[in-house]
Amino acid sequence: xxxxxxxxxxxxxxxxxxxxxxxxxxxxxxxxxxxxxxxxxxxxxxxxxxxxxxxxxxxxxxxxxxxxxxxxxxxxxxxxxxxxxxxxxxxxxxxxxxxxxxxxxxxxxxxxxxxxxxxxxxxxxxxxxxxxxxxxxxxxxxxxxxxxxxxxxxxxxxxxxxxxxxxxxxxxxxxxxxxxxxxxxxxxxxxxxxxxxxxxxxxxxxxxxxxxxxxxxxxxxxxxxxxxxxxxxxxxxxxxxxxxxxxxxxxxxxxxxxxxxxxxxxxxxxxxxxxxxxxxxxxxxxxxxxxxxxxxxxxxxxxxxxxxxxxx
Numbered sequence: 001x002x003x004x005x006x007x008x009x010x011x012x013x014x015x016x017x018x019x020x021x022x023x024x025x026x027x028x029x030x031x032x033x034x035x036x037x038x039x040x041x042x043x044x045x046x047x048x049x050x051x052x053x054x055x056x057x058x059x060x061x062x063x064x065x066x067x068x069x070x071x072x073x074x075x076x077x078x079x080x081x082x083x084x085x086x087x088x089x090x091x092x093x094x095x096x097x098x099x100x101x102x103x104x105x106x107x108x109x110x111x112x113x114x115x116x117x118x119x120x121x122x123x124x125x126x127x128x129x130x131x132x133x134x135x136x137x138x139x140x141x142x143x144x145x146x147x148x149x150x151x152x153x154x155x156x157x158x159x160x161x162x163x164x165x166x167x168x169x170x171x172x173x174x175x176x177x178x179x180x181x182x183x184x185x186x187x188x189x190x191x192x193x194x195x196x197x198x199x200x201x202x203x204x205x206x207x208x209x210x211x212x213x214x215x216x217x218x219x220x221x222x223x224x225x226x227x228x229x230x231x232x233x234x235x236x237x238x239x240x241x242x243x244x245x246x247x248x249x250x251x252x253x254x255x256x257x258x259x260x261x262x263x264x265x266x267x268x269x270x271x272x273x274x275x276x277x278x279x280x281x282x283x284x285x286x287x288x289x290x291x292x293x294x295x296x297x298x299x300x301x302x303x304x305x306x307x308x309x310x311x312x
Contacts (some may be wrong), residue, residue: 001030004311005095005106006288009060011049014289019062022094022110029080029116030073031088031109033311037066037128037279038295038304040153041208041231046101047292050233056092056101064105065090068119068127069308078113085123086116087130089261107285107311117261123268125282125305126275131256133158133264133273139204139229139253140166141260146204146227148197149173150216152180152189154278154303155206155229160187162264165272171204172197177299183277200224210234213250217243229253279303285311 007017024030043063045051067088074080090102091109103109119127136158140146145168149159152175163171170187174195181189192215199221205212208230216226217238226248228236243250267273280302283291288306295304 001108003095003106003108004285004308005062005098006064006285006292006306007060007062007098008046011047011059014047014292016285016288017060017098019095019098019106021108022096024073024110026075027078027112027114028110029071029075029078029086029113031067031069031086031111031116032072033067033069033088033104033107033109033308034085035068035125035128036064036105036306036308038292038306039064039066040295040301041155042102043292044296045231045233047296052233054101056099058099061099061101062095062103062105063101065102066128066131067091067104067109068123068125069109072108074113080113080116080118085119085121085127087119087127087261087265088116089131090115105306107308115258117258117265119265120269123275125279125307128305129154129158129275129278129303130261130265130268133162133268133275134256134260135229135253136162137264138256138260139227142227142251142253143225144202145169146171146200146202148200148203148219150192150203150205150212151175151207151230152177152184153206157183157278159204159206159229161185161273162267163187165267172200179300180302185274185277195219202227204229206230208232210236213238214242217246217248220246220248222246223249225249225251227251227253279305281305282307
């Protein structure tokens, strides 16, 4: 069995390859992918060659960790059934010699069943957003809920929605881009230049901008916390005296865990968390090169979803 896959051949070079797929072993399931989403954080760093060294890094590689599809083969004790819709957060190691970090951007996947979760039929393409929702949920697990969020992309919107869904007060979101500032549901979005507060208890930054730390410290309350929930390819540093005077705390939100994924799936199923309005663009996988360009370079693109259903 083989699969059509997005392959980053080298930094700046993307193509579709037909790749042999690993055989199913005990504990694995096979999935026909319906939709994948493009990450403008992780995948952009991979595409531009700016991703810091990780185990499994190298080119050519299959990217992607946001896939939704249907089970085509599974063991009786896997916990899944044939035809069930599932979310797959990557399938590293399923394409032999071609590296797969994280390996979900393909038409067919073989993946350990323990990494996969079932998702509601009604979600459709929105199921691909569960990884980002889990990322936001994990950032909230470590302490008090944010009263300020920096960045109104998909991750910032999910953080704001989850804060409210988990009974927190509606946060203020900072966003410079006027188009991106639109679409708030139950919370306020402001240009950071208009902000006058310097008493935020928790500021959660999802911008990925390593140069912002001193500015954020200037707006946190004494004893307050700054949560770094984006991914930063440049070194982070800050001027010590202002942070010292505020006795500021800096926390890094690591990668989500499987229990975070289950938690946000359940919040979506219960109706407490909506994924509506977050996928702004869609494209057939045959136009993947153009779709990735739009996802990375078009500021109107919140989230691009690739349609793999014709490849099933």
